[in-house]
Amino acid sequence: MSESNYDLGWGDEDEPEEAADTLTAVDTVRDEKQRQNQAKLIAEAVEQAAPGLHKIPDPVEPAGEGALTDEERQRYEQCLEGVDLGNNAWFIQGKALDTIATGRLFRDTPHKLEPERNYRTIEEWAPLEKGISVSKCSKLRAGWEIGEVLAAREYDVNPGQVREIVPVKNAYNLNAAIAVYVLVADTWGEDQVTAERLRNTVKMLPGDLELDQDEDVDALAKTIKGVLVEEIQPPVSRAIPPAVTRAVDKRAIGIADALNRPRIPRSEVTLRLMEAFADPEDTTVYDAVLERMQQAEKDAQKAARKALK
Incomplete structure (x- = not known):
């Protein structure tokens, strides 16, 4: 057999460069696959965390009487998340609007009616882009912090209730507004808190009321309660009748x-x-x-x- 028929050599001296090019191409393909896999994992994580109607199971009849099956338990937990999301959606929306407004994140978005220019204010952006009125946008932005704190304290609160104590937050601080809600809840019961009772309580606060900025919510609630009781009742004489x-x-x-x-x-x-x-x-x-x-x-x-x- 001749050497020409069975060439066992490494080839000519140009072949190492071709081999290097091949390895580079393999590395590129591998890196691209890694990026694609990473992007897929991120997309799946985002999808898992994002709210959506498609995540709520369709209504079906019970699997039986008594304890839930594992599948029913899972479906129940998914539905509970949906219910909680609905309760919290208003102040989540408020925080999102406030973040957009504060950072002017709309500033490079073309105006829907005047595309030659971008939006200048949240008042322009919200109605046209999201169908949210200027009034509602302002109320949601003003109340989301109160709603977030009250929800964290496991109060079932709605925007109408929060709206009544926003003036307390503006006049004093966030804790003072929460304290007014806590006071009304303690006085009447958590399920008896209404916008009207909150409004009446705020009206009763004296104009010269002074609150310690460093006091926590529960201490402030006691302070406000003491002030209101003194306002309601005539001062008790220390002299013996x-x-x-x-x-x-x-x-x-x-x-x-x-x-x-x-x-x-x-x-x-x-x-x-x-x-x-x-x-x-x-x-x-x-x-x-x-x-x-x-x-x-x-x-x-x-x-x-x-x-x-």
């Missing part, structure tokens, strides 16, 4: 008779009352005082509820 003084003097006479003493000074009666109130073993006086103060607190609550109607 004459009728009470006369009644004490009469009871002191009874004690003096029982002790066979000519009189009992009022200061001594006060001392003994304080000792009896502080006695850890006999809580009779303490319990009586506590009961009276609890009743006074209930009366104040009733007055607050009446005022918030």
